[in-house]
Amino acid sequence: xxxxxxxxxxxxxxxxxxxxxxxxxxxxxxxxxxxxxxxxxxxxxxxxxxxxxxxxxxxxxxxxxxxxxxxxxxxxxxxxxxxxxxxxxxxxxxxxx
Amino acid sequence: xxxxxxxxxxxxxxxxxxxxxxxxxxxxxxxxxxxxxxxxxxxxxxxxxxxxxxxxxxxxxxxxxxxxxxxxxxxxxxxxxxxxxxxxxxxxxxxxxxxxxxxxxxxxxxxxxxxxxxxxxxxxxxxxxxxxxxxxxxxxxxxxxxxxxxxxxxxxxxxxxxxxxxxxxxxxxxxxxxxxxxxxxxxxxxxxxxxxxxxxxxxxxxxxxxxxxxxxxxxxxxxxxxx
Numbered sequence: 001x002x003x004x005x006x007x008x009x010x011x012x013x014x015x016x017x018x019x020x021x022x023x024x025x026x027x028x029x030x031x032x033x034x035x036x037x038x039x040x041x042x043x044x045x046x047x048x049x050x051x052x053x054x055x056x057x058x059x060x061x062x063x064x065x066x067x068x069x070x071x072x073x074x075x076x077x078x079x080x081x082x083x084x085x086x087x088x089x090x091x092x093x094x095x096x097x
Numbered sequence: 098x099x100x101x102x103x104x105x106x107x108x109x110x111x112x113x114x115x116x117x118x119x120x121x122x123x124x125x126x127x128x129x130x131x132x133x134x135x136x137x138x139x140x141x142x143x144x145x146x147x148x149x150x151x152x153x154x155x156x157x158x159x160x161x162x163x164x165x166x167x168x169x170x171x172x173x174x175x176x177x178x179x180x181x182x183x184x185x186x187x188x189x190x191x192x193x194x195x196x197x198x199x200x201x202x203x204x205x206x207x208x209x210x211x212x213x214x215x216x217x218x219x220x221x222x223x224x225x226x227x228x229x230x231x232x233x234x235x236x237x238x239x240x241x242x243x244x245x246x247x248x249x250x251x252x253x254x255x256x257x258x259x260x261x262x263x264x265x266x267x268x269x270x271x272x273x274x275x276x277x278x279x280x281x282x283x284x285x286x287x288x289x290x291x292x293x294x295x296x297x298x299x300x301x302x303x304x305x306x307x308x309x310x311x312x313x314x315x316x317x318x319x320x321x322x323x324x
Contacts, residue, residue: 013293021298038147039295040272066210075181076200
């Protein structure tokens with residue numbers, strides 16, 4: 001698989017991400033409460049594929065370690081926006097974008 | 098002149114075999130769900146759509162690859178997911194923003210570990226040339242992914258030490274670019290799409306947050322100090 005064939009897809013994704021990252025319409029929901037963090041959690045897919053195709057023992061355990069870290073991070077980034085929030089926000093206005 | 102559809106765009110061609118319509122549909126469906134999640138990021142629905150997209154992408158990855166160690170992978174997923182779920186549910190409300198920073202640091206470390214595992218096993222992903230060495234293009238992508246992942250983890254650690262969250266969007270952007278670089282090296286369209294979207298969106302949000310901070314500082318009268 002030639003990665004160069006995916007370059008147009010990357011440009012398309014960058015354009016989509018740039019236009020979709022509009023200012024947040026809800027001022028009570030700053031960045032860390034939004035679901036943006038779930039996107040980088042796609043790293044879990046790469047870790048799973050690396051673990052699935054691992055040949056040597058060192059590569060396999062390293063990939064399994066990556067799966068463990070990425071699954072912790074993915075559940076954190078998906079689960080935290082589902083929590084109920086404290087009434088006082090300590091984040092400051094700069095994060096309300 | 099007829100225009101033929103190239104399945105290589107889907108990034109799911111494995112060992113020279115074109116993807117099945119099911120796998121191609123799963124990749125594209127996951128990418129579409131993640132784009133919808135980014136568009137609806139201000140609402141709780143967007144978070145759940147992103148969860149659905151991520152699960153679909155993981156399912157496509159497991160379905161389309163010849164998995165040799167499924168019990169270990171499932172165990173790591175269950176253990177890691179349990180730890181993440183317990184932390185997300187039990188942690189106090191005032192610590193939740195810092196938990197997001199920790200999650201980005203873990204993603205950066207996971208990117209470093211994944212890139213290193215790919216470098217240790219380049220034959221499985223076709224990253225080598227004739228003599229059996231990693232090609233310069235793939236080596237550059239993997240090194241870039243490892244470096245950006247390490248930088249994101251380091252920045253997240255510095256944010257935890259300095260008790261600031263001014264660069265949260267930029268750290269998330271770094272995690273996204275790591276996924277995009279590794280996806281380009283592996284030829285995985287879902288990682289390229291989601292990583293590119295997260296990277297570009299994080300850069301734009303981080304740039305806007307920086308502009309807002311500067312405007313707020315300019316609005317203060319000269320010589321004023323916070324108590």
